[in-house]
Amino acid sequence: EIVLTQSPGTLSLSPGERATLSCRASQSLSSNYLAWYQQKPGQAPRLLIYAASSRATGIPDRFSGSGSGTDFTLTIRRLEPEDFAVYYCQQYGRSLTFGGGTKVEIK
Amino acid sequence: QVQLVQSGAEVKKPGASVKVSCKASGYSFTGHYLHWVRQAPGQGLEWMGWMNPNGGDTDTAQKFQGRVTMTSDTSISTAYMELSRLRSDDTAVYFCARVGYSLSPFNAFDVWGQGTMVTVSS
Numbered sequence: 021e022i023v024l025t026q027s028p029g030t031l032s033l034s035p036g037e038r039a040t041l042s043c044r045a046s047q048s049l050s051s052n053y054l055a056w057y058q059q060k061p062g063q064a065p066r067l068l069i070y071a072a073s074s075r076a077t078g079i080p081d082r083f084s085g086s087g088s089g090t091d092f093t094l095t096i097r098r099l100e101p102e103d104f105a106v107y108y109c110q111q112y113g114r115s116l117t118f119g120g121g122t123k124v125e126i127k
Numbered sequence: 128q129v130q131l132v133q134s135g136a137e138v139k140k141p142g143a144s145v146k147v148s149c150k151a152s153g154y155s156f157t158g159h160y161l162h163w164v165r166q167a168p169g170q171g172l173e174w175m176g177w178m179n180p181n182g183g184d185t186d187t188a189q190k191f192q193g194r195v196t197m198t199s200d201t202s203i204s205t206a207y208m209e210l211s212r213l214r215s216d217d218t219a220v221y222f223c224a225r226v227g228y229s230l231s232p233f234n235a236f237d238v239w240g241q242g243t244m245v246t247v248s249s
Contacts, residue, residue, distance in 0.1 A: 053233070053234075055235040055236075057172075057236075059172075064222055064224075064239035064240065064241055064242055065172065065222075065224075065236075065239055066239070067235055067236060067237050070227075070234075070235035071235075076235075076237065077237075108171065108172055110172075110235070110236075112233040112234055112235065113233070115174075115188075115233065116162070116174045116177075116233055117174060118164075118171060118172040118173070118174060119171070120171045121171045121172075
């Protein structure tokens with residue numbers, strides 16, 4: 021099973037700041053089969069990024085994904101109030117697993 | 128619009144079974160793989176398995192093999208996930224989620240149900 025490790029566990033930032041979230045895979049992901057999701061309390065996750073760097077429909081361009089192999093990053097260029105949430109990475113190259121999540125909280 | 132609507136909250140006793148439904152609308156039900164994911168209170172997301180509504184193929188994460196049954200009724204565009212031999216640590220929100228256009232069951236989830244809370248308590 022491919023294990024995804026997200027860091028940091030919690031990121032404390034202010035609106036307008038840049039957020040950088042990391043997701044590291046225990047094995048190289050074929051064809052960069054990695055997605056990122058945002059989840060707010062009491063809601064289902066929402067797809068932000070697929071194939072490591074492609075934005076899903078309707079996702080603002082302040083969200084970007086990068087990386088390859090085993091190291092991937094989600095960047096939120098300038099945090100808006102609605103961006104404070106938990107973010108999960110997911111690999112779908114070999115079966116399917118999720119990372120443990122990064123909470124982005126207001127500083 | 129494209130949506131997945133799940134059945135309501137359930138309370139079950141240990142050892143019982145629960146069956147959660149997921150009704151699709153706004154798209155061709157048989158054209159997309161469906162997955163089930165759960166989330167225990169305050170915890171992360173845990174993948175349970177997938178099914179192909181077109182033909183009924185399924186695959187389950189090893190942890191749930193023997194306890195999870197995934198089925199569908201294409202006449203009403205509804206998928207079902209039944210979890211048997213419930214334990215207290217099965218208390219969680221259960222989500223269904225759709226794979227975008229893909230020849231593989233393994234791809235990103237572009238549409239999610241709202242979640243169904245299942246509580247297991249004696």
